[in-house]
Each structure stands twice: as C-alpha cells, then as structure tokens.
Amino acid sequence: MKIIKVKNPAEGARKAFDIYQSALSSGVKVLGLATGSTPIALYKELTDSVLDFSNVTSINLDEYLGLDGNNEQSYRYFMNQHLFNKKPFKKSYVPDGMSEDHKAAAKQYDKIISEHPIDLQLLGIGLNGHIGFNEPGTAFDSTTHIVDLTQSTIDANARFFDNSADVPTQAISMGIASVMSAKEILLMAYGAGKADAIAAMVNGPVTEKVPASILQNHKNVTIIIDEAAATKL
Numbered sequence: 001m002k003i004i005k006v007k008n009p010a011e012g013a014r015k016a017f018d019i020y021q022s023a024l025s026s027g028v029k030v031l032g033l034a035t036g037s038t039p040i041a042l043y044k045e046l047t048d049s050v051l052d053f054s055n056v057t058s059i060n061l062d063e064y065l066g067l068d069g070n071n072e073q074s075y076r077y078f079m080n081q082h083l084f085n086k087k088p089f090k091k092s093y094v095p096d097g098m099s100e101d102h103k104a105a106a107k108q109y110d111k112i113i114s115e116h117p118i119d120l121q122l123l124g125i126g127l128n129g130h131i132g133f134n135e136p137g138t139a140f141d142s143t144t145h146i147v148d149l150t151q152s153t154i155d156a157n158a159r160f161f162d163n164s165a166d167v168p169t170q171a172i173s174m175g176i177a178s179v180m181s182a183k184e185i186l187l188m189a190y191g192a193g194k195a196d197a198i199a200a201m202v203n204g205p206v207t208e209k210v211p212a213s214i215l216q217n218h219k220n221v222t223i224i225i226d227e228a229a230a231t232k233l
C-alpha cells in the first residue's frame, strides 16, 4: 500500500485530483465512485476543473434500499449534486435501491461491473473498517449483495438525516470481490475517528472482521490520510 499523508482534507483532495488527472490522461475508461463526506472535496476539485468525463463510465459502490434518486439522502442524489450534474459522464451507474427484486438488481449490477471493468476505484472507510457497505463479516468473495447495516454504520450515517429514525437499515452494495477486481484503488480517510480502522486496515491481520484489511492483498492501492487518521499507524 502506498500511503500519502496530508495536512487536511483540502490537501488530500488536491493529491487525489492529481491521480484522477493522470488516470484520465492515460485513457482510463471506468471509474468506481464512492459517497460519504470524505470524497466531497475531491468532487469539488473535479467539478472546478477542465477535466472531461464524457467518455468515461462511472460505477458507484452502493445505495440505500428504499430511497429513490429524488430523495436527498439517496446516494444517487448525492452523486448528482456533487459530481454528475456538473460533470456528466458517458454513463453513470448507481445500484437501484427501489427495485422490486433486489437479488435480480444485484445480479444485474454484477453484469454491469463485468462489462465495465473498473480502472480506478475510489473508497472511503467506515469506523468499523467497512468499504462500500460491506460490513464486518462480509465474505471476501462477495459480489453485489443486500446488506443489513450495523448499528455503528446507522449511527454514523444518522448525521446526514434530520431524524435518525429515517436512516435506512439496509443497502445494496458492490461486494468485496468486485472492489478487489479494480485495477487500482484509492482510499481516503480523515479525522481521529478513522485512526483505529486505518491501523487495522494497514497493519492488522487480513480478516473478514475488518473488510478493508483485504486491501493488503491488492497490488495497486493508494491511501490518502490526514495526520489524525494516521496516529495509530
């Protein structure tokens, strides 16, 4: 793993921007994208830039079940607001949280991923080491699946909702095997709250108890972290 330490999220976003700029100039075709507060500054760098994504396909990691794309808390809405409305892609896939048949939707998403191999996958990390919505205990060979969110994740994500009772308890998420199939992975994490997860990911055993620890087995991973997130390394 290549670790880049930065002073703050703004510097992290600029470093990440450089990675996207060179990926685009080297002809990247498919970007795996993520939500959460962490990538917002990077998306701002991208939308403020002259970079052109009209020949690039994007595939997002996950979506809440039960929220449609017009719901301000949905990840589709988030992506439209922070990136796609300002920087249209050739095609942007986000898992469907409103499908009548979630298993079929998951299978369909795997087909999309296999038809569009991901060149560069962006990740954040949950406090418990989750990536996407792959919670501790998720099989390393998992593909797209339906997730029962842990209380820790529900509590962590409640900050985005007016009422914590409104936080969905389930999601559809790209699996760990799908994330690992990306040619290159960029993970960003900021703040002291992420320090334990970062230490477990980088130095802990590779275990399904810490989903992000699987990244130790990937050949091309870059991690951008601030000083607070790096304190336990």
Ligand code: GLP
Pocket: 034, 035, 036, 037, 038, 039, 061, 062, 123, 124, 125, 126, 127, 131, 132, 133, 153, 157
């Ligand atoms: C959610 C998302 C993850 C994200 C995590 C951390 O659980 N499904 O993809 O990495 O939140 O979010 P934040 O960046 O806001 O800390």
